[in-house]
Amino acid sequence: MAYKLNITGITKTLDKAVIQASGSRKVTSLVKAKAEKVGARVAKDLEEEFDSHTVTKELSEGPQADHHFFSRGNIASFFGLNETKIGEDLEIMRGLLTVYKTNVKREGNKFTIKLIFTPLETFYQAIKSPTPQSYGISWLKAMEEGLLQNFDRFFFKRQGLTHSRSGTGIQTKGVIKGSVSSVPKIPYIKEIYQKVLKDVGRAKAYLSQSIRGK
Numbered sequence: 001m002a003y004k005l006n007i008t009g010i011t012k013t014l015d016k017a018v019i020q021a022s023g024s025r026k027v028t029s030l031v032k033a034k035a036e037k038v039g040a041r042v043a044k045d046l047e048e049e050f051d052s053h054t055v056t057k058e059l060s061e062g063p064q065a066d067h068h069f070f071s072r073g074n075i076a077s078f079f080g081l082n083e084t085k086i087g088e089d090l091e092i093m094r095g096l097l098t099v100y101k102t103n104v105k106r107e108g109n110k111f112t113i114k115l116i117f118t119p120l121e122t123f124y125q126a127i128k129s130p131t132p133q134s135y136g137i138s139w140l141k142a143m144e145e146g147l148l149q150n151f152d153r154f155f156f157k158r159q160g161l162t163h164s165r166s167g168t169g170i171q172t173k174g175v176i177k178g179s180v181s182s183v184p185k186i187p188y189i190k191e192i193y194q195k196v197l198k199d200v201g202r203a204k205a206y207l208s209q210s211i212r213g214k
Contacts, residue, residue, distance in 0.1 A: 028106050034210040035102045035113045041206045042115060043098040045196050050097055055188045059086050075186070079139040080130045089140075092126050093189065113207070117197065120144075123189050146185035 050056055055075065058065050062083050063076040076086055096118040103114040124141040187194075 028104060028111075031106075031111050031113070032102065032104045034207060035104055035115070037210040038113070038203060038206045039100045039102050039115045042196065042203060043100055043117075045202075046097040046117070046192060047094060049192045049196055050094055053188065053192060055186065056090065059090060062086065075143065079143075081139070082130075085130060089127050093123060093140075096123055096126065097189075097192070115203075117193070120189060120193075140188065143186045144188055144190055 058067075058074055059076055059081070061074075063074065063081060063086075065074045065076065067074045075081070081089070099118050101116045103116065105112045105114075124138040127138045127140040129137070129139045129142075
């Protein structure tokens, strides 16, 4: 997923002496440096949004947590995530959110700045389901794309379940009476990207502040 920010007339806000003395190279280098600072601030916003997200909070509370998205149980218990696995996956996702590249293109006095963040597929490849894999794909992808299956066979007990990877949830052989077979998509990384990376006004403000040396 790429984030693009287009700015025109940016050289008007730069030091005139630098522009006049350097031709284009120093100006372009300066804009690249400012773009890097904007990228770092946007990455920080992504990390803060991640830490405050409901899914992150539910996962952080472990497989015994109260549910927010399911009628019973929670994300960790359904996917068989124990506390160690949860901690590892949260750190992986947090790290991927803060990785970015900057690309600056100049045409006259117009600069196009592109901030490129980690593709969703990279998250899905990094966040694997516990073995044995009940889905064959990342639990994160299954959750975000609404590929949750056999929910009508999911039994949750807050403690004392044997043969459970999470310790609180198992798949039964028979359908549980009154249960639903599937649940809606649960947006997570997608939602974080949408909220932060589409806020063009905030990014432009960051760029303006960076140019002014703040």
